[in-house]
Amino acid sequence: MSPTAGPGEARRGRAVTACLLIIGNEILSGRTQDKNLAYIGQGLNDLGIRLTEVRVIPDVEAVIVDTLNEVRRGFDYVFTTGGIGPTHDDITADCVAKAFGLPLTVNPRARAILAAHYPAGELTEARLRMARTPEGATLIENPVSKAPGFRVENVFVMAGIPAVMQAMFESLKHSLVGGKPLRSRTVKVEMGESFVAAGLAAVQDGHPGVEIGSYPFNREGVFGTRLVLRSTEEGELAQAAAALDAMLLGLGVEGVWEEGPENAPPGRQSA
Amino acid sequence: MSPTAGPGEARRGRAVTACLLIIGNEILSGRTQDKNLAYIGQGLNDLGIRLTEVRVIPDVEAVIVDTLNEVRRGFDYVFTTGGIGPTHDDITADCVAKAFGLPLTVNPRARAILAAHYPAGELTEARLRMARTPEGATLIENPVSKAPGFRVENVFVMAGIPAVMQAMFESLKHSLVGGKPLRSRTVKVEMGESFVAAGLAAVQDGHPGVEIGSYPFNREGVFGTRLVLRSTEEGELAQAAAALDAMLLGLGVEGVWEEGPENAPPGRQSA
Numbered sequence: 001m002s003p004t005a006g007p008g009e010a011r012r013g014r015a016v017t018a019c020l021l022i023i024g025n026e027i028l029s030g031r032t033q034d035k036n037l038a039y040i041g042q043g044l045n046d047l048g049i050r051l052t053e054v055r056v057i058p059d060v061e062a063v064i065v066d067t068l069n070e071v072r073r074g075f076d077y078v079f080t081t082g083g084i085g086p087t088h089d090d091i092t093a094d095c096v097a098k099a100f101g102l103p104l105t106v107n108p109r110a111r112a113i114l115a116a117h118y119p120a121g122e123l124t125e126a127r128l129r130m131a132r133t134p135e136g137a138t139l140i141e142n143p144v145s146k147a148p149g150f151r152v153e154n155v156f157v158m159a160g161i162p163a164v165m166q167a168m169f170e171s172l173k174h175s176l177v178g179g180k181p182l183r184s185r186t187v188k189v190e191m192g193e194s195f196v197a198a199g200l201a202a203v204q205d206g207h208p209g210v211e212i213g214s215y216p217f218n219r220e221g222v223f224g225t226r227l228v229l230r231s232t233e234e235g236e237l238a239q240a241a242a243a244l245d246a247m248l249l250g251l252g253v254e255g256v257w258e259e260g261p262e263n264a265p266p267g268r269q270s271a
Numbered sequence: 272m273s274p275t276a277g278p279g280e281a282r283r284g285r286a287v288t289a290c291l292l293i294i295g296n297e298i299l300s301g302r303t304q305d306k307n308l309a310y311i312g313q314g315l316n317d318l319g320i321r322l323t324e325v326r327v328i329p330d331v332e333a334v335i336v337d338t339l340n341e342v343r344r345g346f347d348y349v350f351t352t353g354g355i356g357p358t359h360d361d362i363t364a365d366c367v368a369k370a371f372g373l374p375l376t377v378n379p380r381a382r383a384i385l386a387a388h389y390p391a392g393e394l395t396e397a398r399l400r401m402a403r404t405p406e407g408a409t410l411i412e413n414p415v416s417k418a419p420g421f422r423v424e425n426v427f428v429m430a431g432i433p434a435v436m437q438a439m440f441e442s443l444k445h446s447l448v449g450g451k452p453l454r455s456r457t458v459k460v461e462m463g464e465s466f467v468a469a470g471l472a473a474v475q476d477g478h479p480g481v482e483i484g485s486y487p488f489n490r491e492g493v494f495g496t497r498l499v500l501r502s503t504e505e506g507e508l509a510q511a512a513a514a515l516d517a518m519l520l521g522l523g524v525e526g527v528w529e530e531g532p533e534n535a536p537p538g539r540q541s542a
Binding site: 025026028029040042050052056057063089124129130194196201214217 | 293296297298299300301302303304305308309310311312313316321322323324325326327328329330334356357358359360361395396397398400401432434453455464465467468469471472475482483484485486487488489499501
């Protein structure tokens, strides 16, 4: 079993895994709030790929190269965001080339895309930086601001600006091969998680093929908990949801089932 | 020079570094948006500690233990968020104990805190889980919901809920020893970064002790760029800011200096 696989995956074959590298000092300093992780995590899950690790690393060449070489061997897919613009601190393309031992050259197709985008004579040296890729890389289309991302083997290199990253992610999705998507059901209860902890552990023990998470929240003074069931198998999910609902009713609690009415166990209302 | 140190730090002595481990499937799946990274990154910087890596990892024991053992040796400080509640999927305390080869026991002080907090007879087995620490751990006070975090050597274990994490971070700050805080100045220009790229690279070359970052943004159709100067040395920062401002004026651009009026170069207005 892969150390990052969820319950039940050992007997169903290994999950397809991915790692995201968020590259940029501005994320680490707290100046910029990352908005790409959640988009990529959800998008990959829809394709049956599990985002099982994320690293945020600084704009330091040795760190980026070493991290790339570690994670591209440890995960099926690696995605990077950030560091592919026209300025001196955009060093991701250089680092990917170093990690793979490839020369970094101006990609003719990327150059043609930029030449068609800018007015005649305005494809400056700085802008031409954005046409550089490791030799042999496949481009990732960027319908928003044109300068493309690129792929080398299992590593997909994208921009950091969320609108551009999202457009690139949509462009590259067709080239990913996933397994079964992880499905989930969520029930919300208006009580702290310690009230349901013992019963929840019993439901987990009875349904080892379903991953059960408990996520407390505190909104405007109301303490509550979301209980989330996850599995690639619809049948196991339904059984665990019924068992969880019965456990809650046994505690005198009517949980509210979220994520669409089709998710409530038979005979129970959903949000 | 540490691979994660910024420019200029080699000759001033090594920077004090930190790594944050965000533990939780719900962050990786995109269900929950992390709000702790930015708070911790900024808080550490104020203390002269550089957050130089963040990893988001799943609720899987082997992954948490291995990652803890890697990063606690590679960074001066390690902070963790998530996985210290009362339910079966809260396994961070168990993992920290395993990583350090320590027994996990009910901490008498933590037990006393919880016993004083809950009504008589309501310190259930599930709640008592939150009093377990690796033997010899120092507690981190939690004024919000009482169940404490804890510290073992250079590893600080905190809750995932932002309000609780922030209270714990404020409680533990006094025990951290940092270096010089990284100071920054920011100028905003309403143009894409490719217009300033060449001039910016020249300013960077002329001020190797200052780290210069360029962060494009696109708000309501306006393309702009924030140029950020960072250094522990106030004098070098002021010189680089003056050089950057002169470069922009040479391009016919009056940048707007942000982060307080004291940051604008002499004779120039700030936001």
